[in-house]
Amino acid sequence: MLATCAVLTAALLLFHRAVPNSVGRLGSLLEVFLPWLGLVALVLLGLALLRRSATALLAVLLPVAAWTHHFGGLLLPGGTEGGAPALLVVQHNVMDENPDPAGTARALADAGSDLIALQELVPPALAVYERTLAAHYPHHTVQGTVGLWSKHPLTDAGPLDIKPRGITEPWNRGLRAVVHAPHGEVAAYVAHLPSVRVGASGLASSWRDESAGLLGRAVAGEPLRTVIVLGDLNGTVDDRGLAPLTSRMNVAERGFAFSYPAGFPVARIDQVMARSATVDHMTALPATGSDHLPVVARITLPQVP
Secondary structure: OHHHHHHHHHHHHHOHHHOOOOOOOHHHHHHHOHHHHHHHHHHHHHHHHHHOOHHHHHHHHHHHHHHHHHHHHHHOOOOOOOOOOEEEEEEEEOOOOOOOHHHHHHHHHOOOOOEEEEEOOOOOHHHHHHHHHOOOOOEEEEEOOEEEEEOOOEEEEEEOOOOOOOOOOOOOOEEEEEEEEOOEEEEEEEEEOOOOEEEOOEEEOHHHHHHHHHHHHHHHOOOOOOEEEEEEOOOOOOOHHHHHHHOOOEOOOOOOOOOEOOOOOOEOOEEEEEEOOEEEEEEEOOOOOOOOOOEEEEEEOOOOO
16 A cells, blocks of 8 residues: 555656646646645655565655655755856735735845835835835836836836736736846846635636736747746646746746745745746745745846857
């Protein structure tokens, strides 16, 4: 029984794309919690040692190896390339009912990043963020309920249409702006994809998936070489529903940075991705007044000839 469970766990880790999405989007649901199969492997390893079963122990090495292959690199310390140009960025869904927007803004500013991307910006809290961040981030743009604050000049800022067809009410949760960083121009996209729901029938994510497709097409058509996407994407980088975007982007090489829910984070649904740049390391920051944790990432930019 232990050997069978170990082989099945390894198969899920290695061939999770083979789990169909046709019923309840079970494949995407599995991919949200894929890193936690490591705990299953550890439990099986403990039971195999307790039973002193050589067969079970050899079988358990399969999911351990599969998990290490898929996620082991995220456990390594973040590396830095000496002298390489880089941007430090913060991504945070601040929550529209945040009881302490000023404290949240101060905590984000203390991270010392070049860029801060925020979602669920609503009045009157928006004015608090603008006022509190102004001293350290003189450049910012807000489109709908998403915003970008920058230490570097911003141009060509405007809304980004990622609205699913089924949403009929006013809805603007995407923006694009050009960041004039010291080492060149960077196209920055900030997005808040529709929420998903988990119920008895499985995962409901059709709007999220449609919005991810629109965002992916926008990135594909971006004329600037270097692109950064920051946002609450309501999905992990393994979730196939985000594949129209993640297939075009580099994701974090180091750090799990689980961001949701803030009280007991089990998944990173707040993402930082890049094209023609490397997301070296991501980590979660301490809790604010939001139901998400902020995440901070270091992005190594391409060298300018």
